Amino acid sequence: METVKIKDKQFDLFIKQNDIENAIENIAKTMSADLKGKNPLFICVLNGAFMFASELLKRMNEPAEVSFVKLSSYTGDKTEGQVKSLIGLNENIQGRTVVILEDIVDTGHTMVNMLEVLNLSSPKEIKIATLLFKPEALKVDVKLDYVALEIPPDFIVGYGLDYDGYGRNYPNIYKVKENL
Numbered sequence: 001m002e003t004v005k006i007k008d009k010q011f012d013l014f015i016k017q018n019d020i021e022n023a024i025e026n027i028a029k030t031m032s033a034d035l036k037g038k039n040p041l042f043i044c045v046l047n048g049a050f051m052f053a054s055e056l057l058k059r060m061n062e063p064a065e066v067s068f069v070k071l072s073s074y075t076g077d078k079t080e081g082q083v084k085s086l087i088g089l090n091e092n093i094q095g096r097t098v099v100i101l102e103d104i105v106d107t108g109h110t111m112v113n114m115l116e117v118l119n120l121s122s123p124k125e126i127k128i129a130t131l132l133f134k135p136e137a138l139k140v141d142v143k144l145d146y147v148a149l150e151i152p153p154d155f156i157v158g159y160g161l162d163y164d165g166y167g168r169n170y171p172n173i174y175k176v177k178e179n180l
């Protein structure tokens with residue numbers, strides 16, 4: 001599809017599945033090499049990262065351990081809310097190499113919060129792998145170890161990402177059409 005409509009917004013095709021998966025393939029190679037022998041615990045941040053995690057992890061060579069977490073926030077504010085806790089992390093991460101799998105880094109607040117929470121449990125190291133990164137939107141200092149695709153600061157949906165809960169299912173990524 002060239003365009004999709006979700007609720008009040010129109011979106012145009014922006015990145016095709018094939019290009020997304022080539023980009024994932026590239027970081028998968030680097031990550032496989034870097035993480036060899038480290039027994040990493042992959043932490044997939046729900047809901048957005050499920051498709052990215054699926055494609056990435058299929059390309060990891062060694063048997064991988066994967067956990068799926070959600071972040072619970074104090075406030076309703078999506079991006080600036082303080083993270084209270086991580087729901088669903090049952091593994092003991094003390095002394096382990098942890099690899100966060102995220103859909104998109106925008107302002108960077110979510111990742112900073114997540115690092116703070118995980119660091120309380122004394123992992124050996126934490127690496128961040130993100131499907132998408134909007135460098136121009138970044139507001140905080142956070143080191144991203146693996147970035148599949150850099151994009152401009154426009155609102156997108158598809159490949160796990162949603163607009164008001166919808167659109168995560170699309171295999172391509174779509175960019176919001178600005179009203180003229």
Ligand code: IMP
Nearest residue numbers: 079105106107108109110155156161162
């Ligand atoms: P950050 O805390 O500002 O870096 O935002 C990260 C979170 O905001 C992501 O995990 C997404 O859930 C959401 N987000 C940021 N940009 C977009 C977008 O363009 N489309 C859909 N969700 C987004």
Ligand code: MG
Nearest residue numbers: 045048103104
């Ligand atoms: Mg997310």
